[in-house]
Amino acid sequence: MPELPAKHxxxxxxxxxxxxxxxxxxxxxxxxxxxxSGMHRDGVVILKDVVNPAHLDIINEFMEEDTKNELSKENLYQNFGAExxxxxxxxxxxxxxxxxxxxxxxxxxxxxLYLGPNATWNMVTGNNALPNGVKRQPVHSDAMCNHPPAPFYVVANVYTTDASAANGSTEIWLGTHHYNTEAQTPMGPKGETHITDxxxxxxxxxxxxFQPTVKKGSILFRDMRLWHAGVCNKSDATRYMIALGFSASWWHGTARFRVPADTGVYERIVHGTKNHGVTPLMVELPPEEYERLRNAHDFSDVEKMTYEGEIF
Structure with missing residues (x-):
């Protein structure tokens, strides 16, 4: 086995x-x-060259047009007020x-391997770091609850372009998934919890x-408890990232991701996860409603935050 990089x-x-x-x-x-070994020590691992980069190019082209539509909307919501x-x-x-x-x-x-058998897949979302950014997010953890010390939720980040400090790859803090809510400020009205100064x-x-370099076609696999922050994209091009979220079977969250009904997506996902140890939790919406909510910045009434109400 290759040696782990020295911690320092x-x-x-x-x-x-x-x-x-x-x-x-x-x-x-x-x-x-x-x-x-990497996940338990650091809370994050890069799975290299597991996606065809040409497929990501096609998605990236769609996202470029989608961004134009988003930027034309009034009262556009930006995560943590950053770009x-x-x-x-x-x-x-x-x-x-x-x-x-x-x-x-x-x-x-x-x-x-990390969450145990029969994990659930309950989140499909993503984010876009706008070009020429000037404001960064505060350091925060997505696990906004008193969580167990065992792994209970992971996020797979799939960048549609090469990502690095030059274009706003997500800042990560290795090993911080071992902290709990003692490091967090009280939850604000929008559910945002920052790590204390x-x-x-x-x-x-x-x-x-630090901001890792993640080549297009690789997946950044991170424990949801890990401290991280969106950092300015200083390049002239947008930086897109797909996020897929998975929960341990014993973590009784209520989240569901949305799929457009009568399009074959629901059936394709059910078939594609069968016998692979992952159970998708989805809610079908009419295609028009799905398109309206695909880029929603918050969870809807039928898609509550995974950790809501959990006490262990």
Missing amino acids: LNTPVEVTPSPEEIATGHFNDANIKLFL NLQQGPPLTPSKYFFDDVFLNRLLFHAVN EYVEERKKTLPG
Whole structure:
């Protein structure tokens, strides 16, 4: 097994599957050991070269046009007031729905390795870092509850272009998934919970946050408890990122992701996850309503935040 990067180097583990692993949809034992060691120590691992970059180019073209529509709207919501838009990927028409993006068997294997058997898939969303940004997000954790010390939720981030500090790759803080709500400020009216300045400044002395380089076609796999922040995209082009969320079977969240009804998407997802240890939790909406809500910045009444009401 390749050695883990020394902790003081402050760099994430990268797992590179072989052609055989990609074909079978299962990591070999050496990569399983590397993946789990990285996740438990750092809370994040990069799964390298598991998506066809050409498929991401096609999605990226759609997102560029979609951004123009979003920017034309009145009262546009920007996450944390920064130049960052909640922007879901297209599930229809079928030319935008690629199995290696939305039904990636190696990703499903990684989910079950980390969360345990019968994990649920209950989030499909994404965000867009607008070009020439000047404002960053505060350091925060998406696990806005008193969570258990065991892994209970992960997010797979799929960038549609190469991502780095140059164009606003997400800032991550290795190992901070081991903290709990003692590091967070009280939840605000929009559910935003920041990491306190005291904890951030103390952590900067040892392992500060940094922006990883993630090549198009790789997946940034992170524990939801990990501290992170959206950082300015200083380039002249938008930076898109798809986000797929998975929950441990014993974490009784109520979230559902939306799919357009009568389009075959529901059936394709059910078929594509069968026998791969992941259960999709979806709600079908009329296509017009789905399009209206695809880029919604908040969860609807039928898609509550996964951790709402959970006490362990």
